[in-house]
Amino acid sequence: MKIVTQVKLMPEAGQAAALRSTLRTVNEAACWVSVVAFERRVPREYELRKHTYGELKARGLGAQAAQHVIKKTCDAYTALKANLRAGNLGKPSSKRRLRAAAKPIVFRPEAAQPYDDRCLSWQYDAGTVSIWTTAGRLRNVRFACSPDALKMLREHRKGESDLIERDGVFYLIAVLDIPETEPYEPSGFVGVDLGIANIATTSTGYRAAGRGLNRHRKRQLALRKKLQAKGTKSAKRLLKKRSRKEARHTANVNHIVSKAIVTTAERTGSGIALEDLTGIRSRVRLRKDQRTSLHSWSFHQLASFVEYKAKRAGVPLVYVDPAYTSRQCSECGHIDRCNRVDQATFACRACGTLMHADDNASHNIRRKGEAEWTAGRESRVPATP
Structure with missing residues (x-):
């Protein structure tokens, strides 16, 4: 079973500026990738990579960051199609549905950016992370969370973590893979x-x-x-x-x-x-x-x-x-x-x-x-x- 836990980053002034600049850069790049996907009608990740990977590298994104930007854009279009199919955006003739389907998806400047273990490493004992940014690798970025959350991170963290900025504060949303307990036979x-x-x-x-x-x-x-x-x-x-x-x-x-x-x-x-x-x-x-x-x-x-x-x-x-x-x-x-x-x-x-x-x-x-x-x-x- 996958759940998420949130930890608060406490970067220094220079580190915070680098993190903020990174989020702005990757989300600006994601908006450009979204326009390409919309205009060329290539929402599939492999096809989209052919049209955008080189430009993303030229914009200063690392290889893994560029891959995550492309994947994030594809996931956004997949979610949009699922919502349209399920009728969550209204009936086929509704203004909301037509407006959502008639233009490319736009990413907010502070929207979440996924990081894998190549771009982000955790030092649980020291309470710090090492994270990739457009200004280079940032080391010893402090984080804070409850003792229970730290224990869960040590034992069950697996997969990607999302970096987000909310009201000027940075957070990492980490994925935890917790084994499910075998259900019992209920008496009622x-x-x-x-x-x-x-x-x-x-x-x-x-x-x-x-x-x-x-x-x-x-x-x-x-x-x-x-x-x-x-x-x-x-x-x-x-x-x-x-x-x-x-x-x-x-x-x-x-x-x-x-x-x-x-x-x-x-x-x-x-x-x-x-x-x-x-x-x-x-x-x-x-x-x-x-x-x-x-x-x-x-x-x-x-x-x-x-x-x-x-x-x-x-x-x-x-x-x-x-x-x-x-x-x-x-x-x-x-x-x-x-x-x-x-x-x-x-x-x-x-x-x-x-x-x-x-x-x-x-x-x-x-x-x-x-x-x-x-x-x-x-x-x-x-x-x-």
Whole structure:
């Protein structure tokens, strides 16, 4: 299983200038390679290398750096094609999709640049790295990370690391290849209902209320509007300072919630059943005042956190179809739109069961997860002699 860890570089003034100049140079070169790929219609790496490698070397890039620039550009076009194919950029006639497909991909000056072991070496004991730049090899560039992250780097770092600049600070995003724990045979499943009012509700009774997170988002939105309307230098400086604060806070909450879900499943020897909510934003129709809440809903991030934590712990995980989980009675199975009285209340019209709507949905998801796991298991019937 591959995960990433982030370390902060603490270069001296001259080293920082060299790193900044390197990122600007390689991303400017990547933009040029992108134009060549777009105009000549050669997104494949081997073909693109014939048209661009010599020029990249002439621009002062090393052999490995030039290869990484070409590969980065090809990967960007591959990702664009995948997004177009999946409909993530809208319908074929949408302005967003047409605009994305009608021009070359552009790389930001501080965009990530991949480094392999030929361009970057780690000295864990000294807490330094040696890294290639356009000004030559920089040695003894200090880095900082937590003791746990350092241990993970020592034991599991493998493959490329990305150099990025964020708000004037340099980071290395290193890839870790961690062996997965063999999943156990679950005694049951924990159904997890994801929502906005409640971030996650499990069939075991755990409920992560979304009140605090939604309040934080509204406060951040109001503050951004106020600062943007003011428009002064100090307001713009404060906006930049507070950028990504909401995203960091949301990610922290999702880490806490996902850890609680996986820990409960591991302690009880159960598996985890999650809803497959792919494409829900395009399917749901809401009023204009509700759209901000829907598009701020980080269900995919929470699901990905649960997934990788479950893999590390060996907890079985399945995705189920969310259809009718909020309308079906978990006691008698009756499906009726009128069963859902309001956001929080479920009252079955057939058997009279009354419970919290999210609790009811989590029980339905649990049952679907058990059925999915049973259907997907290998047959235990002995082979015919």
